[in-house]
Amino acid sequence: MDKNKNYAGLKKFCLAQGIELFGVADIREAKKDFQLSEKLLSKLDRAVCLGLRLSGSVLEEISLAPTRLYFHHYRTVNASLDQIALKVANFIQKKGFQALPVPASIILDWENQKAHLSHKKLGVLAGLGWLGRNNLLVNKELGSQFRLSTILTDMPLKLDKPLKENCGTCRICVKVCPAQAIKDSPQEFEHLRCFEKLKEFQKQKLVDQYVCGVCVNACKGK
DSSP: OOHHHHHHHHHHHHHHTTOSEEEEEEOTTGGGGOSSOHHHHTTOOEEEEEEEEOOHHHHHTOSSSOOHHHHHHHHHHHHHHHHHHHHHHHHHHHTTOOEEEEOSSOEEETTTTEESSOHHHHHHHTTSOEEOTTSSEEBTTTBTOEEEEEEEEOSOOOOOOOOSOOOTTOOHHHHHOTTOOOOSSGGGOOHHHHHHHHHHHHHTTSOSSSOOOHHHHHOOOO
């Protein structure tokens, strides 16, 4: 089948659902890190990566800590992504291929930052952006102000390529991080510092789960 034609048709469908970012990644090397069964993964070799934009106005209310409004918005966008991913998976299945929609936000192990897979790492492979100092996927136009979801599939699709860009001299997220977890490079990001601050926010009843949003608000793109 024509990989380019499949790609164009799938992208058109996704954009019609309100998706802002679309890319396809080869997962043959990456899936060794997935928390999914080998039997399932053996049949799938592509990841369709989707990004849905967050509200800039909601984010602007965030200063030194998350707000209840942002927490509700965060969950709403995740739920919307899951609904869209289901529609995309059904679209793919109707074409005769397999599709596995992976939830936008289910963490299996917070302390070790483990999920079924890393949406942001696949987003890098799919050319949606790069891993920023804030340990999030950064897109040139949207910054980190979006949420991600992934559909794994065996549908023949053209592959996107990782970008050769980075955060450059921008260090806004380093300055605003309430946990001082963000350092000069993504590799130096102190996850446990971040996690402790998230637990603090939850104990203060600011949010009902581990959510911050301070660095997301700061990372607005170019």
